[in-house]
Amino acid sequence: MFKRLLELLGNHFYFLGDLLRAARRYRFEWEEFLTQLSHVGVRSLPTTCTAGLFTGAIMAVQFHMQLKDFGAEAVLGGLNTSGTLREVGPVLIAFMLAGKVGAYTSAELGTMRVTDQFTAVECLGINPLSYLVFPRFLAVSISSVVLLIFGLVISIFGGMIAAAFVGGSNPQQFLSAIPRFATLSGVLLALTKSVIFGALMAQICCANGWWTTGGSVGVGKAVRRTATQSMVAIVIADFSISWIFNGLQRYFE
Amino acid sequence: MISFDSVSKSFGDRKILSNISFEIKSGEKLFLLGRSGIGKSVTLKLLVGILNPDAGKIQIDKNILPTTDEGVLAQVRRNCSLVFQLPTLIDSRSLFDNACLGIRGLSLKDRIQKVSAALEEVGLGHLTENSSNIFPPHLSYGEQKRVSLARTLAVDPAYILYDEPTTGMDPQTARMIHKLISKIGNRKTSLVVSHDMRNALETADRIILIDGGEIQDSGTPSELLKSRHPLTREFLKGVQIGPHHTPHKGPQDV
């Protein structure tokens, strides 16, 4: 199993190398990039909003249950915002995006592979990696980052609404408690996580789409592999980033 | 002129082509006939350098394959264009962009002219005006296939290679595509891979039958009609034995 994992990692790096080399050598396809940006980005906005809203709300209810025993409801806004931004928010929203953006792109690229489109483009003297894959890679990574940040902002509102609902704190209290907890380091952590999760999702969905073999069944398998690999990668990256940030924070304290 | 000189190719234990030699003269319409999955598509992929032969060489005008020289490969691919079995259009790009895909370094005006000429030739002239707003999913399968043909014509290659151009089509559309092949074949050298004997007899200048990795029979349509070779008789009966129903798996997928 360990050997297979190393092989997979090696293949991913190899693919990334090929992709970047092709992207550097050939013209950038603005048109394809913008089309994909609207396909994967704009269409995922409702999903991201819903996910963000409810993630914030769920965490607010959870934190409220824990804080009410201590009579510390005044800090609910801060604790909820910080907790959602730093940890639960990025992961849950990224899971949603992996299911939507990642699955869509790998299915699309996989279908291109099994219907010979890459070979056809290559026969016309065009590099399919730079022409078709790289614009998608960039579109997925950029829109994932933007969507994640958007979802996180929405999650603050979700938390605020839910807090008013369960009677923890009114919106004013909620908002005023935020700055004490959601410090610069918390926001930085959320941003770092968003950027890295976005890049990971783009890499994983493009590579698996590119590697598809074996007809429409193969496309299904590629989508499934994309989902699994994205989620494991997201959780492990999440852990590593949190761990490094914690270390840095201790160091600076 | 294209010539295959004792070319062999196998995938693992499976021998696809063994020691095949034949020639395509300039201006000729040559049909390569055989059952499904016996290496007809592999022959085409060898010809454009997507696959490399295990032994033997392929000469296309002055260029010789296999080669590691990217420049030679690019030249071969400019000269011989492969029309794939599926339309292989890019769904996210407009009809115009798809038709322009192979054109290099021309002004927009020239490109529009080339594309409209190509679309006219495949009988889709009425779509030219709107071609930037039409996307492949809006078209029927036969129309998509014709657009992919127009894409190849716009490159203006000397040789056009067709991989199973009418497989999975209804008889009317198939006839129309064959008429197009015949028309285009009057000014370009064509190599068609197919298992459709009836249309081949109408369209081809010369037909080669392959089976078991070797050439079994060849000749002009009228010669083949008189041939006594059992495989030829079988194809002429219109009866196809062998694995039509095997799933699309094998050399084409490699």
Added chain:
Amino acid sequence: MNFEMLASLKLLAEILSKSVRWPGSKSFSINQLMDELFDIAYQSLQIVTICVTFMGIIIVLEYSFHMRLVLNDDGLVPGFAMILLVRELAPIVTALLLTSKNGASISAELASMKNTEQIDAYRLLGVDIIESFVAPKVLAGTLATWGLALLSLAIAMLGSLFAAVTFLNFTVGTYTQSMTAFIEVSDLGLLSIKSIVFGITFPAVSALKGLSAEFGAEGVGKAATDAVVACSIIIIIEDFIVTYFYSMF
């Protein structure tokens, strides 16, 4: 509300009622249930355990940061972190993972059966497609989510214990003491309710998406990706509702 929505609600109700009655019906087969359980649970065992364990560790790390801000003391971290893990993260992470691993394939399988006219063929033979294909998946999905949530929770507890002892200044004794001080049986009840609700949701909604797929290869692909998104969103909303009602008591 238009006709299509009503029709799919009716189909959903049919799926749910037939799944509940399936264990008592004639077409019940323990072998089929085992096969489905193998597909859904066993194949996802590794990934679910890895993900939930890592989540547990991260929660401990992040909570210690917050606790030191609020109380200047992170002695309560294990208790708080474990409560969040039990009440929230174990069920939802398990359910989301199972959804994206299995939701798409359930939906694609049914959609391609519909496309190749197999569903019509079965109907003509008098086989109830929902009872014999969908109900086992719903039951297996429910059992799998519940079982995997509990199992991954147990492993995640060990993982976060390890993390707390290594990275933070806890001993095994202080950690378990703090942990057991907070967790109650009712929390395990909440975990069970959530995982059962989520476990019913993802096979049922995926099957619904698959059965109402459009024709053609794109229809199959669309059904598969739509299923994952729809299930994940519904699961998150259900999670909020269940948590909200639980907090009332």
